[in-house]
Amino acid sequence: MSRYILKRLVMLIPVVIGVTFMVYFILSLSPGDTAAMIAGETADAETIEAVRKDLGLDQPVIVQYGKYMLNLLRGDMGQSYKSKRDVFPSIMASFPNTAKLAFWSILVAVGIALPIGIISATRQYSMIDNVGMVAALLGVATPNFWLGLMLIILFSLNLGWLPSGGMGGWKNYIMPAITLGTGDAALITRMTRSSMLEVIRQDYIRTARAKGVPEKKVIHKHALKNALIPVVTVIGIQFGSLLGGATLTETVFAWPGVGRIVVDSIKSKDTPMVLGAIVLLTITFSVVNLAVDILYAFIDPRIKAQYKRK
Amino acid sequence: MAEANKKDLILDINDLVIHYETEDGVVEAVNGLDIQLEHGKTLGLVGETGSGKTTTALSILRLVPDPPGVIKNGSIILDGKDVLNMPIKELEAIRGNLVSMIFQDPMTSLNPVLTVGEQIAEVIALHEEGGEKEAAQKAGDMLEVVGIPRERYGEYPHQFSGGMKQRVVIAMALACNPKLLLADEPTTALDVTIQAQVLETMKQLREKYGSAMIMITHDLGIIAEVCDEVSVVYAGQIVEHGTLEDVFESTLHPYTEGLFGSLPNIEERRERLQPIPGLMPDPTDLPKGCCFAPRCKYCTAECEKARPEKKWVNDTHYVRCTRYNEPDFKIERSER
Amino acid sequence: MGAAKTNGAAHTGATVKKRSQAAEIWRRLKKNRMAMLGLAVVLLLVLISIFADFLFDYDTIVIKQNTQIRLQSPSGEHWLGTDEFGRDILARIVHGSRVSLSVGVVAVSISLMIGGTLGAVAGFYGGKVDNVIMRFMDILLAVPSLLLSITIVSALGPSIFNLMLALAISSVPGYARIVRASVLTVKDQEFVEAARCIGANNFEIIASHIIPNCMAPIIVQVSLKVASAILSTSGLSFLGLGVKAPTPEWGAMLSGGRAYLRNAPHLTIFPGIAIIITILSLNLLGDGLRDALDPKLKK
Numbered sequence: 017m018s019r020y021i022l023k024r025l026v027m028l029i030p031v032v033i034g035v036t037f038m039v040y041f042i043l044s045l046s047p048g049d050t051a052a053m054i055a056g057e058t059a060d061a062e063t064i065e066a067v068r069k070d071l072g073l074d075q076p077v078i079v080q081y082g083k084y085m086l087n088l089l090r091g092d093m094g095q096s097y098k099s100k101r102d103v104f105p106s107i108m109a110s111f112p113n114t115a116k117l118a119f120w121s122i123l124v125a126v127g128i129a130l131p132i133g134i135i136s137a138t139r140q141y142s143m144i145d146n147v148g149m150v151a152a153l154l155g156v157a158t159p160n161f162w163l164g165l166m167l168i169i170l171f172s173l174n175l176g177w178l179p180s181g182g183m184g185g186w187k188n189y190i191m192p193a194i195t196l197g198t199g200d201a202a203l204i205t206r207m208t209r210s211s212m213l214e215v216i217r218q219d220y221i222r223t224a225r226a227k228g229v230p231e232k233k234v235i236h237k238h239a240l241k242n243a244l245i246p247v248v249t250v251i252g253i254q255f256g257s258l259l260g261g262a263t264l265t266e267t268v269f270a271w272p273g274v275g276r277i278v279v280d281s282i283k284s285k286d287t288p289m290v291l292g293a294i295v296l297l298t299i300t301f302s303v304v305n306l307a308v309d310i311l312y313a314f315i316d317p318r319i320k321a322q323y324k325r326k
Numbered sequence: 327m328a329e330a331n332k333k334d335l336i337l338d339i340n341d342l343v344i345h346y347e348t349e350d351g352v353v354e355a356v357n358g359l360d361i362q363l364e365h366g367k368t369l370g371l372v373g374e375t376g377s378g379k380t381t382t383a384l385s386i387l388r389l390v391p392d393p394p395g396v397i398k399n400g401s402i403i404l405d406g407k408d409v410l411n412m413p414i415k416e417l418e419a420i421r422g423n424l425v426s427m428i429f430q431d432p433m434t435s436l437n438p439v440l441t442v443g444e445q446i447a448e449v450i451a452l453h454e455e456g457g458e459k460e461a462a463q464k465a466g467d468m469l470e471v472v473g474i475p476r477e478r479y480g481e482y483p484h485q486f487s488g489g490m491k492q493r494v495v496i497a498m499a500l501a502c503n504p505k506l507l508l509a510d511e512p513t514t515a516l517d518v519t520i521q522a523q524v525l526e527t528m529k530q531l532r533e534k535y536g537s538a539m540i541m542i543t544h545d546l547g548i549i550a551e552v553c554d555e556v557s558v559v560y561a562g563q564i565v566e567h568g569t570l571e572d573v574f575e576s577t578l579h580p581y582t583e584g585l586f587g588s589l590p591n592i593e594e595r596r597e598r599l600q601p602i603p604g605l606m607p608d609p610t611d612l613p614k615g616c617c618f619a620p621r622c623k624y625c626t627a628e629c630e631k632a633r634p635e636k637k638w639v640n641d642t643h644y645v646r647c648t649r650y651n652e653p654d655f656k657i658e659r660s661e662r
Numbered sequence: 663m664g665a666a667k668t669n670g671a672a673h674t675g676a677t678v679k680k681r682s683q684a685a686e687i688w689r690r691l692k693k694n695r696m697a698m699l700g701l702a703v704v705l706l707l708v709l710i711s712i713f714a715d716f717l718f719d720y721d722t723i724v725i726k727q728n729t730q731i732r733l734q735s736p737s738g739e740h741w742l743g744t745d746e747f748g749r750d751i752l753a754r755i756v757h758g759s760r761v762s763l764s765v766g767v768v769a770v771s772i773s774l775m776i777g778g779t780l781g782a783v784a785g786f787y788g789g790k791v792d793n794v795i796m797r798f799m800d801i802l803l804a805v806p807s808l809l810l811s812i813t814i815v816s817a818l819g820p821s822i823f824n825l826m827l828a829l830a831i832s833s834v835p836g837y838a839r840i841v842r843a844s845v846l847t848v849k850d851q852e853f854v855e856a857a858r859c860i861g862a863n864n865f866e867i868i869a870s871h872i873i874p875n876c877m878a879p880i881i882v883q884v885s886l887k888v889a890s891a892i893l894s895t896s897g898l899s900f901l902g903l904g905v906k907a908p909t910p911e912w913g914a915m916l917s918g919g920r921a922y923l924r925n926a927p928h929l930t931i932f933p934g935i936a937i938i939i940t941i942l943s944l945n946l947l948g949d950g951l952r953d954a955l956d957p958k959l960k961k
Contacts, residue, residue, distance in 0.1 A: 034801035039813055046817045157941035159893055161900050162916060162934035165923065169931075173924045219434040226387055226429075227449040227498065228421035231414070241439045260806030264897050278809060279901055282816040294813065298804050317482040318438060349693070 024306050028299070035298045036088070036291065037081060043287050044077045050285050054097050071097070084291070093295070094288035098281070103292035107274060111296070113183060114266070114273035117196065118258035120189050124197025125204055126251060133208025133247075137216065138235055148205060155202025164195040164268035181270035192269045196262055200254045207250045208243065215243040245316050252308025260301040335403070336506050336538045337363040337386065342400035344381050344390060344562075351610035355381045357562040357617075358400075358633075361540070363555075365505065368532070368539045370549035370570075372585065373559035374606055379542045380430070382559075383508045386540075387421055388412075405505055423453040426499040427508040428528075431515045432491035436483035442494045443469070443479030446501055453502045468497040472527055489520035493527065500531055507532065507539040513548070525551065546589060550574065555642075558582045561607060561617035563633075568643030578645040580657055581618050587660055600660070616648060624649050624657065690954040697950020703943035711759040718753035725749065725908040733926040743928045746918060747908075751929065754910035755936045761911045762940060765826050765895045766888040772830035774884060777837025782868055784838065785845030796842070799835040807832040811894060815903045822905050825898060829891045840883055844876030878955040885948035889941045896937050912937050 051068035052059070059067075068074050072083060087094060093103035132152075136145040171191060172180035179188050215221065216239055224238040225231075263275035270276075274293050281289035313319045344356035356378040363369050371379045384390045386402055388409055402409040405424055409417070426449075429435040437445060446465035451458055466476040472493040483491055492512060499507060512528065513521040529552055532539055541552055549556055549570070556573040558566040558581065566579035577583050587600035604621040607613055613620060615630035622629070626649065634648040649655045691697055710717070718724055728748035736743045742751040784795040802810070814828035845868075848854060854871050862870075896913025898904045905911045912933040919929025 030797070031801055031804045034798070035804055038801060039805070042813055042817045044817075046819075153942060153945060154938065157889075157938045157945060159896055159900075159913075159934065159937055161897060162930070162937065165916070165920065165930050166934070169923050169927045173927075219429060219431060220437040222389060223429060223435045223495070223498075224437065224448075225389055226421055226427045228418045228423055228452050229448065230418050238437050238440075242437070245439075257806050260809065263808055263812065264900060267901060278812065282812060283902075290813070294805065294809060297806060297809060301806055302804050316439065318484045 021306070021310060024309070028302055028306075031302060032295065032299060033085070036085065036295055039291055039294050040081045040084065041077065043290060044080075046285065050097070050287065053285050088295070093292040096281075096289045097286045098284050098289070103288050106289070107277060107292050107296055110272050110274050110277055113271065114262065114275060115259060117189070117192055117262060117266075117271060117273060118255060120193040121196035121258055121262070122200065122251065122255045124193050125200035125254065128197070128201040129204035130208055130247075133205040134212060134235070134240065136205070136209045137212030137243075140213065145209075149209070152202040152205045155198050156206070158199065159264075160195050160199045161264040161268050163198065164191065164265055167191045167195060168268070181268075183272055188269075192262075192265055192271055195265050195268070196258060200258070203254065204247065204250055208247050211243040211246050212239060215239045218242070241315070245312065248315060249308055249312055252304060252311065256301045256304035256308070259304060260297045334364050335362055336365045336405055337361060337540075338401075338403040339382075339386075340401050340403075342382065342385065342402065343398040344378070344385055345396050345398050346394045347396055348394045353394075353609045354612050355395075355562050355609060356385070357612070359559070359562060359564055361557065361564075363506075363538055363540065366536050366538050367555060368541060368553045370553035370556045371540060371542045371559055372544060372546060372549055372556060374544060376606055376609065377559045378562035379559055380510050381562075383427060383510050383540060383542055386425060386506075386508060387427060388417055389421075419453070422449045422499075422504070423502045424504055425506040425508065426502070426504040428492070428495050428499045428510065428512045430511040432488055432495055433515065435495055436491055438483055441480050441482055442486065443481075446494065446498050449498055450501050465497075465501065468501050469494075471500075471531065472497040487520075489516050489524055492516060492524050496524070496528060496531070500535060500537070503535050504537055507537045508542070509539060510542045511544070512541075514543070514545075528552070546585060558585070561609065561612060563617065563646065565618065565647070566643075566645045572640070572643035576643070577659055578639065578643070578650070578657070579618075579647050580622050580624050583657055583659060584621075616646075624655075687951075687954045691950055694950040694953060696946045697954070700943040700946025700948075700950060703939065704947055707759055707763065707940060707943070710756055711763050714757045714760055717756055718750070720757060723750055723753045724757045724910055727908075733922060733929070735926070736928060742932045743926070745915065745929050746922060746926075751915070751932055754915060755912065755933060758910040758912045758915065758933070758936065759940070761822065761905060761909065762892045762895060762937075765822065765829070766892040769826045769829035769891045769895075770833070770884055770887050772826065773833045773887075774837050774880070776830070777834040778841045778880070780834070781838035781841030781843075782845055782872065785842035786849065786864065786868060786872070792842075795838070799838050802832070803835045805832075808894060808897065811898060812901065812903060815898055820903050820906060822909075825895060825904055828898070829894050832894075833887055833891070836887070837880070837883065840879050841876055844879060845872050848872050848876065882948055882952040882955060885944055885951055889944035889948065892944070893937065893941055896933075 049064070051071065051073050052064050054071070055064045055067045072080055084094065091104065093107075095102055096106060099106070132144070132148040136142075136148045139145055167178075168180045168191065171178040178191055180191075182188060216235075221234060221238055224234050229238065262271075262273065263279055265271070266273045266275040267279060274297060278290060278293045278297075280286075281293065339359065339361040342356050342359045343354075346353035346355055359378070359382055361369065361382075371382065373379055381390060381395070385397060386404065386409065390397065397410060400410075404420070407416075407420070412420075436442065440448075443462065443465050446468050447458070447461040450464050450468075451461035454461070454464075462479075466479055469479060470476055474490060474493055474497070478486075483494070486494065492515075496512070509528065513524050516524060525548065532552075539552075541548065543549060553570055555569050556567065557564045558573065558579060560581050566573060566577075566582045573582060577586065581602070584600075584602035588602060590599060602621055607617055607620065613630065615632055616622070616625075616634050619625045619629040628651075629648045632648075634646040636644045636646055637650045638644045639650075691701075714720075726749070728744075730748060731740075731744050732746055732748040734740055734744040734748075740750050740752065742755065745751055745754065780795050780799070784792040805813075810832040811828040814831060815824050818824040818827070849872065854867060857867050857871055895904060895911070896916065899911045899913030900917045902914075902917065904914055907914070915933040916930050919926065919933070922929050
């Protein structure tokens with residue numbers, strides 16, 4: 017097992033190299049003169065050239081990329097063009113904000129989704145099932161930034177119960193977590209329901225019933241454990257993408273997270289910040305996905321056995 | 327069978343009718359089926375795939391999937407208890423205890439995320455006094471009874487071969503010493519050599535525990551091996567029933583004869599097999615008369631008019647065939 | 663039950679006529695009321711976007727500013743009110759459907775073509791080719807898709823075409839995976855072996871055997887992906903990375919309304935509802951198609 021984890025971690029290296037190269041290349045396609053922008057509107061041609069030299073922007077993209085990677089190996093992601101501060105600590109300062117929000121959001125999502133999904137499946141076509149599925153369909157179809165704005169209109173502007181943005185006390189978490197959580201809840205509910213329905217039709221559920229296992233126990237002991245295997249994967253992937261930038265929701269609620277750094281830095285052509293943020297988010301995203309795979313192996317003995325053999 | 331014996335019956339099914347009501351029409355799976363089985367006896371239910379054998383077995387546990395399955399008519403009396411009108415609690419108490427079932431495909435009938443030991447122990451803990459520990463102990467014993475070392479208690483189904491899995495299923499089914507065992511083609515999914523082993527295990531255990539058994543199969547060889555009585559099922563109805571000897575030695579129904587004709591005979595290689603022509607009728611659209619009529623070489627206009635009634639030829643043997651209303655009707659029988 | 667069986671009752675079981683596959687799928691789809699509702703709304707949206715110019719003139723209504731009537735609430739004259747420049751919101755939503763639907767369809771077509779080809783090649787040839795292509799896909803997949811789209815659009819500059827391209831690129835790996843998986847399952851089946859035996863070349867095999875066999879998952883994926891492309895479009899526009907003003911786009915309209923949440927929430931509410939209706943109907947259709955194409959899953 018540990019060999020497998022190690023192998024997967026090693027496999028992350030080419031992915032990170034590939035991602036940085038791709039993002040670096042894409043960003044180098046940007047129209048407009050970065051040096052001119054950094055130097056400011058009033059700068060003359062000489063100053064702009066000086067800035068260009070200073071930042072190494074006069075060299076070919078591939079050379080710039082090589083330098084960047086060499087620095088990255090030393091843990092140096094360069095300095096922000098805009099604030100002149102080191103990229104890595106600036107991003108790490110806002111990462112906990114994104115992580116906290118992701119945590120509460122996934123908690124909201126799972127808390128809503130699992131019970132509804134399970135009840136929907138066990139009482140297919142009942143009232144709860146129908147209402148739950150319509151809600152889930154709406155949840156999937158609703159853009160979360162719009163839902164966020166609606167919550168702001170209702171709870172901040174009209175009722176005045178909750179702050180409309182920023183980070184402060186626990187009240188600040190409520191709306192962003194609900195905004196992100198309900199979208200994911202919709203997906204997870206649908207997944208739980210269909211997975212449950214699939215499992216309930218399996219022969220081994222019939223075997224359990226034939227043994228005289230009470231229906232409740234059939235669901236909780238025999239069906240749920242099997243049905244949750246794919247659901248856990250979905251939850252993990254959702255959590256990964258929450259960590260990988262809840263850009264829109266962070267923008268709506270002025271949440272000081274990494275997603276917002278990306279948007280702000282892109283607007284100000286702050287390439288080192290954009291790159292740094294994307295590299296870190298990609299690594300996080302991949303590590304979470306790896307964790308999901310490992311978790312998957314722990315709950316499914318068939319897969320666990322495969323890894324043991326390797 | 328005389329009325330006086332009724333009390334000795336472990337299972338008494340009368341005029342059972344089960345339909346599957348699907349979007350594409352009503353599938354008439356079981357159409358007026360009767361089974362009377364005495365304690366400790368083994369009945370073979372033989373027939374083609376789709377003739378309603380499995381549905382019948384599931385109905386004894388009241389496990390016919392609903393929807394779409396609906397029990398339209400009939401009664402099922404199991405050890406004196408009315409299964410079809412039983413509260414669910416009581417039903418759960420007899421499942422796996424008074425009556426248990428071995429399913430066709432061992433590959434899918436065990437829960438992949440529970441160890442085989444847990445799965446056997448579960449049924450024991452549900453139906454017998456004593457705690458988890460005792461149940462686990464007895465589950466280990468059961469594993470040994472079916473020829474699996476006790477050490478494999480903590481392994482998962484995927485670590486077992488098909489034959490071993492079926493042994494686990496058998497251990498599970500016999501764990502609570504049921505009075506009736508339903509075996510739904512327990513060896514069909516297995517290799518021939520494994521089939522023989524599993525069958526032998528089942529036979530020994532059934533004798534040891536004295537359970538009655540319904541053996542569902544399309545293999546007449548298995549019937550000959552393990553059964554006391556045979557019911558031949560066609561399109562959800564029993565077309566011929568009798569003791570093993572009755573049915574094998576004095577075959578009456580053309581369909582039963584057709585089944586024997588389809589068997590290769592190793593000792594006496596005939597020129598060619600004599601398969602039954604045609605296919606089972608569409609169960610959503612059964613003929614009005616005898617369901618076998620379209621494939622029967624003895625079919626007359628009379629046969630297509632109404633479903634044939636039971637005709638008893640002796641105390642144990644009956645046939646449903648309109649032609650036997652003619653006093654000197656006989657079918658041609660091949661040698662065997 | 664019923665209709666299908668009444669004509670089936672005429673002939674006996676063995677000779678039931680086989681319907682063509684497409685007709686069978688359509689028959690199953692028709693039974694699914696939610697899917698038909700989705701289909702109806704999708705068709706309606708397509709019609710609206712085609713005939714948008716007949717409903718509201720682009721130059722005089724959709725983009726012409728009229729500050730005297732700005733931020734008006736819904737009324738008989740302006741059913742959904744007016745925006746911060748006095749433009750009719752209904753008219754802009756109607757014209758916005760053009761942008762959304764065309765971005766959705768074009769983005770999905772591009773990514774289907776690229777992803778499908780890459781997946782088919784990878785699955786069919788296997789080995790090194792497969793390895794190179796799929797590792798590249800892994801890299802694309804490693805970046806959260808909205809972030810990737812944001813990066814691409816910001817590098818290429820905001821425009822409808824760049825938006826389409828960005829969305830297309832970020833969903834290429836999905837199609838590549840589906841097609842590759844389908845190819846791998848179909849490749850070794852007997853009918854492909856048979857085709858090879860009678861001397862069909864690789865291209866013929868891919869075109870006439872493999873592609874038809876992976877259509878089902880692709881059709882489903884397409885209907886669902888058009889929906890998510892539309893959602894992403896509005897998201898990117900919301901961030902100011904989509905279409906340029908004054909082109910009407912739902913996400914951009916929503917974003918424009920943010921400044922007036924307190925006094926004129928209808929600026930934000932209505933475009934959002936337009937998005938929800940569109941996505942909902944596409945998803946209903948997609949789910950219905952999935953059930954119709956794979957009846958095993960339905961119950």
